[in-house]
Every structure is written in structure tokens, then in C-alpha cells.
Amino acid sequence: MSVRKWKFRSGKVSWCYVFDAPGSTKANRKQIKVTGFATKAAAKDAEAERMVEERKKLELAQTHPVESVPKTLGMLLDEFLNEHAAKKLAPKTTERYREQAEYLSPDLLKMALAEVTPLHLTREWTRLVESGGHHRRTKEPRPLSPKTVRNVAGLVSSVFARGIKWGVVSANPATNSEPPKVKKNPPIPLTPMQQELVFAAASGPWCMRAYLEILAATGCRRGELLALRWCDISDDRLWIARSLCQTKGKWNSRGRRRRSLAR
DSSP states (O other): OOEEEEEOTTSOEEEEEEEEOTTOOSTTOOEEEEEEESSHHHHHHHHHHHHHHHHHHHHHHHHSOOOOOOOBHHHHHHHIIIIIIHHHSOHHHHHHHHHHHTTSOHHHHTSBGGGOOHHHHHHHHHHHHHHOEEOTTTOOEEOOOHHHHHHHHHHHHHHHHHHHHTTSOSOOGGGGSOOOOOOOOOOOOOOHHHHHHHHHTOOSSTTHHHHHHHHHHHOOOHHHHHTOOGGGEETTEEEEEEEEEEETTEEEEEEEEEEEEEO
16 A cells, blocks of 8 residues: 655645556556645555455455457347347247257357348348258258248347347338238138048047037137146136246246136
């Protein structure tokens, strides 16, 4: 510790302390100096307290280093999956996001965030449509469906949108890119007679017919129906409050907005 007396031209005397900050070296020396103490004892007490604070800061920085912000699209994608999707979204949604991310080109993921333009993304969507997938057996490139490519484009757009909220990027180039258009086919509902044919043809598990009949009667999603319990039936109403999904061999149950279906 080094406490010094400072005398001004006016004759006023002030005490100060100066010491090397913990962790400083000859090549990177950092000194901490504070003046304005009326007595030598006050300067010594303040110096001792400040040294304790600086040591704690150094220990905290060594045990909890501050990670740098994402600089490339790949880094921002990993941050999105780990900090947002894995902690706030459904497990199945996170799993599909990770599957869709694998289609992206490594060259695109290595690009700096500021350098990614709508043209780069449009070229990537075109590449995915032409040869973005691969055959399971031969691993040879194959085209991806426009719907899958649009899902990948939606993921990239969500990544940039989250990056804007985090203050990492200032614009979302995915909004001005041109993903492929998907041809929409109008849904064709089954007639009651066709539904009976489906029920009669149900095979496999003994409960398949009952499963199909409840689906047709309630309009539940598959995961909602699989998560139903006897306690969900109350006062001639079926209460739907959760959904079941499978991710890599594990079953996950997630609460949903509670709604009822009258008898």
C-alpha cells in the first residue's frame, strides 16, 4: 500500500493512495489512484477497502468470464438455440430447429452478421431447393421441398429477430430474402361414410379404432389426445390442458391453454 500527501499551491494538503490493480503486469500495468482524503488514516482505510473490492472483481472475472457477443451467423444461431429455444420453447420445437439448422451451408454460418445480405440468403434458399438434402442410404444430394426450405428461412428470420432484441444486429436480412413459394392444396374432409371405412380398416394396436374415433369426434391434436387423462372429463366436458410430444426417444408433457369440448 502507498499513501501519499499532496500539497497544492494554495497550501491546502490532501492525502491520496496509489496501488497496482490486482492482476496487472509490467507489460499491462494498471494503477488505481484516488485523492481527496483529509487525513492519512482516512486514505489508508479507503485504500484497504478498495483493494479488497478489486481482488473480488478479479476473482469473479476469473471464475465467471464475460463471453463475447456473437459475431457470425453460426454463433448467433447457437446462442438462439441455447439461450432462447432450449429455455423458452417446447422441446419438440427446439429439436426441429436443430434439425433445420443442419441444412444451412457452413460457408453461410461462418459469415459475419453485418455481411449477411438478403441476396446471400436468397442464394441459400435456391441451393436448398436444388440440392439441400441427402439420401439416407447413399448420402447423395437431393432437393428439399419448398415447405422445408421455408421452415429453414423462418428459423433464420427468428434468429435475426432475436439478435435485434439482444442488440447484436440492427437489421433482419431474412425479411427481404426470397424463399420458395409453397403450393397450397385445399383440405378435403372425409364424409361420415369415409370415416367409418377408416375406422373399420384400423389395424395394429387394439386401441387404434378408439383413438381414431376420438380424434374425429373432438378434433384434438395428436399430442393433446395422447396426454388426456380420466380426470380431464368433468360435467360432460372434456378439458384439454396439456400436450404430449416425443423428442429423441423421450416423452415430454407441456401445459397448454385450457379449453373444453362439450358432449
